[in-house]
Amino acid sequence: MKLVRYGEPGREKPGLIHGGALRDLGGLLPDLAGEHLSAASLDRVRAADPDSLPLVPGSPRIGPCVARPCNFIAVGLNYADHAAETGAAIPKEPILFNKAPNCIVGPHDDVMLPKASERSDWEVELAIVIGARTSYIGEKEAMDHVAGFCVCNDVSERSFQTERGGQWMKGKGCATFGPLGPWLVTPDEVGDVQALDMWLDVNGKRMQTGSTATMIFNVVQLVSYISHFMVLEPGDIITTGTPPGVGLGMKPATFLKAGDVMSLGIAGLGEQKQTVVAWQKT
Missing domain, CATH: 3.90.850.10 (Fumarylacetoacetase-like, C-terminal domain)
Incomplete structure (x- = not known):
């Protein structure tokens, strides 16, 4: 999977790149950070039908792909x-x-x-x-x-x-x-x-x-x-x-x-x- 965060600085949302399109992951994950990067969490994303996820319109800013690392x-x-x-x-x-x-x-x-x-x-x-x-x-x-x-x-x-x-x-x-x-x-x-x-x-x-x-x-x-x-x-x-x-x-x-x-x-x-x-x- 190619996972991404998009939106204005400090207000990014999680997304998935599928078939060249950006799809919103907000219904599955609050963000790409901390415990949401666990194997179990990513397996839930992997199990979802990507074509069922909402398409993100336009060309939003792409943020850092991970939020708030401790180290x-x-x-x-x-x-x-x-x-x-x-x-x-x-x-x-x-x-x-x-x-x-x-x-x-x-x-x-x-x-x-x-x-x-x-x-x-x-x-x-x-x-x-x-x-x-x-x-x-x-x-x-x-x-x-x-x-x-x-x-x-x-x-x-x-x-x-x-x-x-x-x-x-x-x-x-x-x-x-x-x-x-x-x-x-x-x-x-x-x-x-x-x-x-x-x-x-x-x-x-x-x-x-x-x-x-x-x-x-x-x-x-x-x-x-x-x-x-x-x-x-x-x-x-x-x-x-x-x-x-x-x-x-x-x-x-x-x-x-x-x-x-x-x-x-x-x-x-x-x-x-x-x-x-x-x-x-x-």
């Missing part, structure tokens, strides 16, 4: 070719950091440069959406705890991240730095999640081309590993790292400016498009 966890340097372009060693264990849950926005919403930004960058990533409470699980159990997958743009302010001391989260959780969606795609529709092509363009120029096949730590390894350090709740997001082609790795390094347009996607998970805007008080 938004990111994995750093998880692609061997990306680690190489940054000059970093291959990590022996996953590098984890937090993105602020309230930085999540819709897949086509504007990305706002933070105040005093100098080196804001792009990162197309596969995101995992947790569907069951998860603690101390093995790799063989991991997929039983996954509701689905989606596209994430892990927007990053590199000077905050690397030059201001402490953890990377300083450059990762700025407002609008977590475009998510357009769809939450359930595992049965994704196929082999470790063989998905990925890409990102800036102003129509291809910057990133990669595949989830080059991940150092794969999906089941990450879910299991993270569950040994924290309890994952339904609706939590794990964004799993980026392939090469980020602005930081270019010679000379290239970063985002107001007016730039990022387009990105992952095979089977849909596409995003964001316009970069200057900082403004929110």
